[in-house]
């Protein structure tokens with residue numbers, strides 16, 4: 001195996017800017033030093049050289065200094081509507097290969113309503129929704145409570161708690177006020193899906209020709225060649241741990257190591273096939289590359305019908321705790337192997353290995 005110089009590009013939480021009036025969860029989606037170190041070590045174990053570079057404005061200089069063959073990109077970046085696309089945009093300008101999804105897909109998938117419009121166009125199941133830019137906008141006709149209110153462009157459960165479930169107009173307006181003022185972005189209001197919480201990780205890239213479209217015929221053979229699906233993981237949202245069964249910010253951060261993760265999730269083979277197919281379809285229509293994790297809710301009031309909540313093209317890679325790492329481990333794939341699977345998917349895509 002050829003050895004490459006790999007720069008790990010990430011934003012470490014303790015390096016993030018501090019500013020007046022920032023909220024307590026401002027940098028919850030950034031990475032820890034130890035996660036970044038574990039990525040560098042994994043890449044070294046894969047036989048390469050690795051060096052962490054903080055993905056801020058210094059990145060152009062530090063990349064010119066280090067001269068990587070490829071970057072392992074997990075940078076979420078700090079500011080802006082399409083912040084996750086900023087580092088890929090710079091790397092394309094510099095013509096440096098990088099792992100993971102590219103500019104358009106990262107900008108798209110950070111924006112949940114935009115992503116849902118694409119999913120809906122392709123006939124993929126995602127909860128019905130409406131976007132609010134003002135607290136007093138009229139609710140669409142036919143919307144029925146309970147509804148779910150969340151920021152349009154955040155992750156790691158930011159802005160999400162038991163209060164996100166609203167039961168009447170008064171609660172809706174209250175929650176809209178909180179989300180609009182705190183996150184300074186439109187609020188996404190969805191039908192509340194009462195159900196089980198399942199997420200599916202996948203690594204690799206679709207191989208044509210069938211993968212170049214989403215078959216419309218339900219019974220068509222669902223070809224997903226090139227992708228490796230990890231076993232689905234379910235978070236046990238026991239009522240004793242959660243309010244209204246919501247996997248919000250507090251659970252995802254402060255209580256992450258106390259939750260019960262069921263992996264593989266207790267699902268039938270047909271249900272697993274369905275989720276894998278949907279995950280591949282979302283990956284395809286959003287143009288993602290190398291790795292992603294797709295979050296679902298299974299509607300307990302409708303035969304566990306799966307609804308797509310979002311796709312995460314930069315899934316957390318914290319050893320032992322991140323969802324996709326837990327999924328890999330359930331399949332006998334170590335953190336080191338998972339990281340190298342992602343790197344190899346990119347190297348292959350660029351024709352740097354065969």
Ligand SMILES: Nc1ncnc2c1ncn2[C@@H]1O[C@H](COP(=O)(O)OP(=O)(O)O)[C@@H](O)[C@H]1O
Nearest residue numbers: 148154155156157158190191192193246247309
């Ligand atoms: N429409 C919905 N119905 C029920 N629960 C939801 C809905 N949307 C989000 N949630 C809950 O909030 C959590 C986080 O939502 P998600 O859209 O995945 O945002 P994040 O980017 O923060 O992970 C979900 O895992 C789920 O528990």
Ligand SMILES: [Mg+2]
Nearest residue numbers: 156295309310
């Ligand atoms: Mg999610």
